[in-house]
Amino acid sequence: MKFKNRNLRALAEMVIGDNVNFPYRSSSRITQFFEECDLDVVHDGTTRWAWTADRLGELLSEPQNAPSTLPPRFVHVLRVLMQKGDAADNDPDRMSALAELNKPLSREGFEAFFGDDNLLYVRHIGTQTLSIANSPHRPFTPDEMRKRENLSSYLDSCSEDNLIEEVLLPLFRQLGFQRISVAGHKDKALEYGKDMWMRFVLPTQHVLYFGLQVKKGKLDAAGSTQGCNSNIAEILNQLLMMLGHEIFDPETSKKVLVDHAFIVAGGEITKQAKNWLGGKLDATKRSQILFVDREDILNLYVVSNLALPKGSTPPPTDFGVEDEIPF
Numbered sequence: 001m002k003f004k005n006r007n008l009r010a011l012a013e014m015v016i017g018d019n020v021n022f023p024y025r026s027s028s029r030i031t032q033f034f035e036e037c038d039l040d041v042v043h044d045g046t047t048r049w050a051w052t053a054d055r056l057g058e059l060l061s062e063p064q065n066a067p068s069t070l071p072p073r074f075v076h077v078l079r080v081l082m083q084k085g086d087a088a089d090n091d092p093d094r095m096s097a098l099a100e101l102n103k104p105l106s107r108e109g110f111e112a113f114f115g116d117d118n119l120l121y122v123r124h125i126g127t128q129t130l131s132i133a134n135s136p137h138r139p140f141t142p143d144e145m146r147k148r149e150n151l152s153s154y155l156d157s158c159s160e161d162n163l164i165e166e167v168l169l170p171l172f173r174q175l176g177f178q179r180i181s182v183a184g185h186k187d188k189a190l191e192y193g194k195d196m197w198m199r200f201v202l203p204t205q206h207v208l209y210f211g212l213q214v215k216k217g218k219l220d221a222a223g224s225t226q227g228c229n230s231n232i233a234e235i236l237n238q239l240l241m242m243l244g245h246e247i248f249d250p251e252t253s254k255k256v257l258v259d260h261a262f263i264v265a266g267g268e269i270t271k272q273a274k275n276w277l278g279g280k281l282d283a284t285k286r287s288q289i290l291f292v293d294r295e296d297i298l299n300l301y302v303v304s305n306l307a308l309p310k311g312s313t314p315p316p317t318d319f320g321v322e323d324e325i326p327f
Contacts, residue, residue: 007104012052066176068124136299154312166309211258218267232273
C-alpha cells in the first residue's frame with residue numbers, strides 16, 4: 001500500500017509535533033517515539049518530517065492482513081500517536097487531534113476512531129473493514145478481560161443460531177470476509193453439511209471460498225454425544241458433504257467448490273478430536289480443514305473491537321463510555 005506524498009507528510013508532521021494538536025518532538029524524542037512503537041529506528045539528524053515520512057512509508061509497504069486494511073505495524077504507530085494519556089489541556093479527549101488525523105486518512109479511504117476501550121482503531125470507509133493492530137494472542141487489558149469474560153458467559157447460554165448470527169457473522173465480516181451467508185440453519189434447508197459459507201479476496205484478487213460447520217458446545221472424541229458436547233464423528237459426513245458440494249456465488253454467477261472448511265465450536269475442540277478427524281481424511285482434504293474454538297473466538301472478538309452481542313452485559317470502562325461503536 002502507498003499513500004500520497006502530501007498525506008504522508010501530514011502524518012509525519014503529527015508524529016514530530018509540527019501540527020499544533022500534537023506534542024513537539026526533537027530528534028531524540030522522535031527516536032524515543034518509535035521505540036515506544038517497538039521499532040528499531042534512530043533519527044539520523046536529517047529533516048525531521050522527511051525522515052519520519054520515509055519511515056511511515058516503509059511501514060505502509062509491509063504486508064496487509066486483508067484487503068482494504070492497513071499494515072498492522074503502521075496502525076500500531078497511529079495508536080501510540082493517539083494515546084489519550086498524551087492529551088493536551090486544550091484537547092482533553094483528543095477529538096481535535098483525531099479530526100486532524102482523519103484529514104489525510106480520509107483522503108486515502110480510511111477513518112480512525114476511538115473504541116469503547118479508548119484505544120484508536122482504523123477502518124476502511126467503503127467496506128468498514130477494521131485494520132487490526134494487535135495479535136489476538138497478546139496480553140489483554142483489564143477492560144478487555146472483562147469484555148472477554150462477558151462474551152464467554154454469553155457463549156455458555158446462547159443457542160447455536162445465536163452463536164452464528166450474533167457472534168460469527170459480525171466477527172468474520174469484521175475480519176474482511178465477504179458474501180457471508182447463513183445456509184438455512186433453522187429449517188435445515190439446503191445446508192449440504194455447512195451452516196455458513198463466505199468468500200475471501202486475496203490481495204492478488206484471487207477468491208477463496210469457505211464453508212463453516214458450527215457446533216455450540218465442545219467437540220471431543222468420546223464414544224457418544226453427551227449433553228451439549230458433540231462427537232467429532234458426527235462432523236465427518238457433514239464435512240465431506242461440504243467439501244464435495246458446489247455453492248452458487250451470485251456475484252460471479254458461477255458454481256464453485258469450497259476451498260477450505262472451518263469447524264467452529266463455541267467450546268473446546270480437543271486434540272483427540274482433531275487427530276481422529278485427520279486420520280479419517282486423506283492428505284488433500286486434511287489441508288482444507290481449519291479449526292476455530294472458543295479461545296479463538298474470544299481473542300479475535302476482543303482485538304476486533306466488536307460490540308458485545310445483544311443479551312450480554314457490556315464491561316464497564318474507566319471513562320464511562322457505554323455506547324456501542326457502530327460498524
